[in-house]
Amino acid sequence: MDDHDRLELARDKARRAWWRKARASSEIRRTRQEMDQELRRPGERPDPSLAITRRIFLHKSLLAGATAGAATYGWFPLVNTLDLAFGAEAFKFAWVSDNHLYPKNVNTRFVEKATRAVKEVQAMSPPADFLIHGGDLAQLGDPVELDLGSDILKEVKIRKVFIPGEHDWYLDMGAKWQQLFGPPNWTFDHKGVRFVGVDTVSRGPDYWTAKKMTPKERMGHMATLDGSVAGAWAGVGRDQLEWLNRTLSNWPKANPIVIFTHNPLYEYYPPWNFWVRDWREVHEVLKPYSNVTNVHGHTHQVLYNEIGKMRSIGMLATSWTWPYPPEGVPVLTRCKVRVDPGDHFDGVGWSRLTMTAAGKIENQYVMWRKDKDIFADAPWDSGCADNINQILQPRIADREWPYYGAYK
Amino acid sequence: MKGTRYVLTGVFLGLLVMLASSGTDQALAHKEKHTPDQLKAFEDVFMEQVKIGDLLFHGDGATEKKLRVTLSKTGMACAMCHPFGSDNHPYEFPKFQEQINKFATLRDMINWCIEKPNEGVKIDPDGDAMKALETYIYWSNKGSKLDPGRH
Numbered sequence: 001m002d003d004h005d006r007l008e009l010a011r012d013k014a015r016r017a018w019w020r021k022a023r024a025s026s027e028i029r030r031t032r033q034e035m036d037q038e039l040r041r042p043g044e045r046p047d048p049s050l051a052i053t054r055r056i057f058l059h060k061s062l063l064a065g066a067t068a069g070a071a072t073y074g075w076f077p078l079v080n081t082l083d084l085a086f087g088a089e090a091f092k093f094a095w096v097s098d099n100h101l102y103p104k105n106v107n108t109r110f111v112e113k114a115t116r117a118v119k120e121v122q123a124m125s126p127p128a129d130f131l132i133h134g135g136d137l138a139q140l141g142d143p144v145e146l147d148l149g150s151d152i153l154k155e156v157k158i159r160k161v162f163i164p165g166e167h168d169w170y171l172d173m174g175a176k177w178q179q180l181f182g183p184p185n186w187t188f189d190h191k192g193v194r195f196v197g198v199d200t201v202s203r204g205p206d207y208w209t210a211k212k213m214t215p216k217e218r219m220g221h222m223a224t225l226d227g228s229v230a231g232a233w234a235g236v237g238r239d240q241l242e243w244l245n246r247t248l249s250n251w252p253k254a255n256p257i258v259i260f261t262h263n264p265l266y267e268y269y270p271p272w273n274f275w276v277r278d279w280r281e282v283h284e285v286l287k288p289y290s291n292v293t294n295v296h297g298h299t300h301q302v303l304y305n306e307i308g309k310m311r312s313i314g315m316l317a318t319s320w321t322w323p324y325p326p327e328g329v330p331v332l333t334r335c336k337v338r339v340d341p342g343d344h345f346d347g348v349g350w351s352r353l354t355m356t357a358a359g360k361i362e363n364q365y366v367m368w369r370k371d372k373d374i375f376a377d378a379p380w381d382s383g384c385a386d387n388i389n390q391i392l393q394p395r396i397a398d399r400e401w402p403y404y405g406a407y408k
Numbered sequence: 409m410k411g412t413r414y415v416l417t418g419v420f421l422g423l424l425v426m427l428a429s430s431g432t433d434q435a436l437a438h439k440e441k442h443t444p445d446q447l448k449a450f451e452d453v454f455m456e457q458v459k460i461g462d463l464l465f466h467g468d469g470a471t472e473k474k475l476r477v478t479l480s481k482t483g484m485a486c487a488m489c490h491p492f493g494s495d496n497h498p499y500e501f502p503k504f505q506e507q508i509n510k511f512a513t514l515r516d517m518i519n520w521c522i523e524k525p526n527e528g529v530k531i532d533p534d535g536d537a538m539k540a541l542e543t544y545i546y547w548s549n550k551g552s553k554l555d556p557g558r559h
């Protein structure tokens with residue numbers, strides 16, 4: 001063994017130790033694992049066909065570090081594949097979300113990036129069968145912002161479906177958004193797959209009436225990710241759970257279902273509302289189905305998780321990236337690389353999802369920064385492992401009333 | 409209105425601190441035991457800065473105006489990339505900062521963020537806005553392990 005080998009070995013060891021520390025167990029993770037155990041019968045896996053690609057194979061050291069003491073099925077899907085038992089036809093669809101458009105004169109950067117995503121979707125060859133827009137088209141729910149977004153999206157001529165984000169909704173409680181894009185939840189079948197759009201944003205408990213907030217103030221609190229005034233706003237709700245149950249009831253249990261939501265359907269750092277509050281009930285509804293994939297936005301970061309038999313993939317934003325929270329990043333997530341805040345194209349983009357002829361879904365993040373992989377390799381370059389010294393506390397403004405600060 | 413309140417509170421706390429320490433030889437100030445009132449006054453001075461910093465960090469236009477600073481021209485506020493002051497890692501400074509290509513303090517980095525991603529106007533590195541922002545960032549990261557120089 002020469003010096004170089006020894007150095008590599010030492011680095012490898014350091015990497016592994018770092019990952020272990022970064023992913024030390026937390027309350028959130030325990031809850032999630034309990035839930036997972038409850039939903040999954042012994043020997044079950046969400047689907048048998050998740051492939052370890054060659055690229056992932058090269059990152060064996062990373063793999064070993066992250067799975068120590070964690071789930072037994074720990075690998076990092078770079079390409080997410082899903083078996084289709086019923087010989088589906090090959091097709092692609094595209095996901096764009098979290099554009100957070102301001103009026104044109106305030107922020108041109110976000111307009112450029114939304115436009116770029118839409119152009120790239122339109123240029124896909126072979127074309128995508130449809131585009132799912134996953135919400136947060138606007139920043140402050142302003143009709144000017146939503147109109148701007150709607151205009152930009154007109155560039156895409158293929159079929160488009162939409163679900164709302166909280167930033168689209170809370171100025172006028174979804175009036176403008178619904179006028180432009182229709183109902184916030186829906187379902188359709190396409191080439192052997194049942195697609196369902198679920199609205200996770202519109203059922204926030206009323207935090208504004210008692211405090212006599214103006215619509216703008218209501219929106220301001222909703223737009224403050226690290227604020228707590230809006231409470232646990234993200235949820236599916238009794239009525240929609242019943243709707244979901246009915247919607248799926250005539251679908252064969254083993255046939256593929258893809259659910260689009262704005263927020264992830266598992267508990268993931270509630271202080272930033274990276275979850276839906278009734279995620280447990282959602283999984284109760286999904287329990288009989290063995291082939292469910294959830295694709296979500298809102299978190300502006302690379303995420304992968306499995307709960308029960310459901311797989312969950314987080315999408316990139318076109319606007320900016322959120323950091324990973326101090327705890328609760330799913331063990332199965334291979335984290336996004338640390339991004340350079342000086343490069344507006346780093347860590348952001350959209351997603352190309354392919355249903356192959358072999359009946360598998362592949363997710364391909366289209367991250368815009370050139371010559372940089374979206375996934376982290378060394379922990380010190382990873383968005384979820386480089387902050388192991390970090391301890392955070394919630395903002396002070398929320399702890400006093402009258403409340404004295406939100407985005408205006 | 410809020411401005412007046414801050415100034416008045418500041419003056420009041422200043423007086424309180426002076427009163428509490430009056431009659432004590434300045435040079436010996438730290439050899440005397442502190443009274444609970446004094447400790448409270450120190451804490452209040454600190455928390456007042458945390459609150460101003462919190463507002464600036466979350467894009468409060470009124471506070472910016474009061475302090476005559478423009479932290480952003482894109483609509484983006486610091487907290488939109490740094491919820492709970494995360495990913496600021498104030499405990500790693502000073503360190504070599506790649507973006508600025510020099511050995512940098514937290515204040516250098518704050519100004520870089522204001523100027524570059526936020527497209528705002530660089531602030532006085534020793535001014536009130538900078539002190540408040542710095543206070544908020546440190547307070548948010550309270551309890552983190554000091555690890556200067558780490559990249």
Ligand SMILES: [Fe+2]
Pocket residue numbers: 098100135136165298299300317
């Ligand atoms: Fe978003």
Ligand SMILES: [Fe+2]
Pocket residue numbers: 136165166167262298299
């Ligand atoms: Fe969102």
